[in-house]
Amino acid sequence: MNAYRNGGFEIMSNAKPRILIVDDQEFNRIVLHDIMITLSYQPFVAKNGREALDCLIDIKPDVMILDVMMPVMNGFDVLSHLRKDPSIEYVPVIIVSALDDVESISKGILLGAEDFLTKPFNQTILKTRIESCLFKKKMHDMELNRRYELERELSEAKSQLMHSDRLASMGQVAASVAHDVNNKIAAIINRVALIARMNAVVDQKIHINLQKIDSICRGSSGLLRHLLDFSRGEQVEMRELDIHGPIENALSLVEHKISTKGIGIKFNRWESPLKMTGNSDQLEQVFMNLFINAGDAMENGGSLSISLSVVPDNSHMPFIKIECADTGTGIRAEILDKIFLPFFTTKPKGKGTGLGMYIIKQIVDAHTGKIHVTSIPDKGTTFTLLFPSLSIPSSDNYDPK
Numbered sequence: 001m002n003a004y005r006n007g008g009f010e011i012m013s014n015a016k017p018r019i020l021i022v023d024d025q026e027f028n029r030i031v032l033h034d035i036m037i038t039l040s041y042q043p044f045v046a047k048n049g050r051e052a053l054d055c056l057i058d059i060k061p062d063v064m065i066l067d068v069m070m071p072v073m074n075g076f077d078v079l080s081h082l083r084k085d086p087s088i089e090y091v092p093v094i095i096v097s098a099l100d101d102v103e104s105i106s107k108g109i110l111l112g113a114e115d116f117l118t119k120p121f122n123q124t125i126l127k128t129r130i131e132s133c134l135f136k137k138k139m140h141d142m143e144l145n146r147r148y149e150l151e152r153e154l155s156e157a158k159s160q161l162m163h164s165d166r167l168a169s170m171g172q173v174a175a176s177v178a179h180d181v182n183n184k185i186a187a188i189i190n191r192v193a194l195i196a197r198m199n200a201v202v203d204q205k206i207h208i209n210l211q212k213i214d215s216i217c218r219g220s221s222g223l224l225r226h227l228l229d230f231s232r233g234e235q236v237e238m239r240e241l242d243i244h245g246p247i248e249n250a251l252s253l254v255e256h257k258i259s260t261k262g263i264g265i266k267f268n269r270w271e272s273p274l275k276m277t278g279n280s281d282q283l284e285q286v287f288m289n290l291f292i293n294a295g296d297a298m299e300n301g302g303s304l305s306i307s308l309s310v311v312p313d314n315s316h317m318p319f320i321k322i323e324c325a326d327t328g329t330g331i332r333a334e335i336l337d338k339i340f341l342p343f344f345t346t347k348p349k350g351k352g353t354g355l356g357m358y359i360i361k362q363i364v365d366a367h368t369g370k371i372h373v374t375s376i377p378d379k380g381t382t383f384t385l386l387f388p389s390l391s392i393p394s395s396d397n398y399d400p401k
């Protein structure tokens, strides 16, 4: 009984099929163990059902030869466990019973046993049944491997799809950010040019412009921070703000460039703060893009007027309304609905990327706002923006009726 250990198990060789013998009778264990050695299988033994279940994970048997009547846990209970617990790997079971115990055999088969054996053991029958069980196990394992492989391929494809989706959105956001950083850098260049042209002894003016350069640089780094936040999957920070702030900031950045074209700027402020929830860096981007576009449409001068008002809403808080009207070239009716598409531009190559209005729309949507455009060719264009207000503003002009 070379490899037999009473009540334990021993690994003989990795290549041979692994057979777990479960029997409370030592004599039966010894006989079956020796037959397994003769048939070139690798035998393991357990004294009862409990012991068999406990060693399943370690042994990973290819076939189990299971006695029915045993103390601690009988063969039927082992079968119930095997078939009910999905964490237990599939193992074909051959139940062992007395020749005349047909009832036990049929109950075992109903509980999921693959085959049965009767005592005393016949080596040829035993070999045939084990071989048939080994074939089933092999088929089952192949099917399982194929399913694992398919699942792995599917999850790989899914994560690739998510990755390319993220890359595509990243590309769009990166392009938007690059576009607006570009605008801000252009404003820095303008300011620097202004300082250069100024009489250097006017210290106060130099000081004010340097402060503006500082604030532009801070805005630029804020934009880049949005890009990084997005790549980390974080939301843009929204706070309570007064809409006058972003409009005034944007005006101060572009007014020099615009006024050199002979464009008059008129800003009709509201007499009290107009509070809303938003991101001031992003709102500043919106107004900067609107003002730059207006400036581009009035190369030979004109006027840009920005008006604030409040629109009542019966069911909700009122809306803040911002109208930005220019007396420029206007937009032809047939392209009016295209201006919000990414990369749509009527400007020559190297002058426009066609991202400004697209960015405006994205930001307005993110603020649950609305944007609307009306335009008459050769007369001018008016953009109207609406944002949900945080409070009912106090003004004589506000009439909720």
Ligand SMILES: Nc1ncnc2c1ncn2[C@@H]1O[C@H](COP(=O)(O)OP(=O)(O)OP(=O)(O)O)[C@@H](O)[C@H]1O
Pocket: 179, 289, 293, 294, 297, 326, 328, 329, 330, 331, 339, 344, 345, 346, 347, 351, 352, 353, 354, 355, 356, 357, 358, 381
């Ligand atoms: N105020 C305006 N007056 C006339 N046309 C305008 C005005 N605003 C936008 N447009 C039209 O909408 C198009 C798209 O504007 P958008 O800001 O998206 O891109 P762009 O100004 O061409 O390029 P950039 O990416 O540099 O902003 C412009 O090319 C222009 O034809």
Ligand SMILES: [Mg+2]
Pocket: 289, 292, 293, 352, 355, 356, 357
């Ligand atoms: Mg533009």
